[in-house]
Amino acid sequence: MFVLLTTLPLELLLGVRVWRRPVRLSLAVLPVVAVFVLWDLYAIQQQHWFFDPAQMTGVTFGSLPLEELLFFAVVPIAAVMTLEAVRVVRRWPVGDEPRDAGHAAAGRGAEQPDAAERGAAEWGAR
């Protein structure tokens, strides 16, 4: 809850458009949830860590507590929000900037093979 509440303003105030890109967000988060659920199940089975039943909801899927599942979804979402917020504020490139002109580097360097790199550089330079 704490993580969701602190990152929600980023969506509304900065307009990072993370929640508004649900397909991309799901494709980024769900594989991570899968990998870390497996890690968690292994760690629980190997007794790497323990949960205090008195401070949990008690809802579990096999040996996996509900809280862990939520944690593995919420933390990646918050991470994406943070990266996008940094990008909105500082305009630093992260590597998915448009290859052809378009929004970021409108009309500049579309023909050159290194347009992507230049677009990214221009994006970052602003």
Next chain:
Amino acid sequence: MTYTQLALTGVVVVVVLDLLVLRVGLLRRVAFWVAYAIIVFFQLLTNGWLTGREIVTYNPDTALTSGDVVLLGDWRIAYAPVEDLMFGFAMIVLTLDLWVLWGRRGIGGGPYADGPWQRRRDAREARRAASRAAS
């Protein structure tokens, strides 16, 4: 494997994925490290809560810490074992690599933000450009 070994493996795997396999190269981007610094601060807060209140406890046989829950030291930072930082790093790099990878493939668009912040700045820059053109 112990938690320490798994956590180290996780870090190595995501570094190799980022730089050599997926070739997203986020680890070479300023934006990533600034975002990571912010994330780590909040990770220490939330993880500190979870471990400080002993909602989660760790087995000293599989981690570097000897088991006493201390604020700092004995391989703990903000009550949590250092392995948690590696675990979190692996999780964050994997997530953000996938996010950027799908963005590159054209899913969910590029670096566009359309909130009030962005609109105000676009308007400001348009005004500046217009006044430059006029002078």
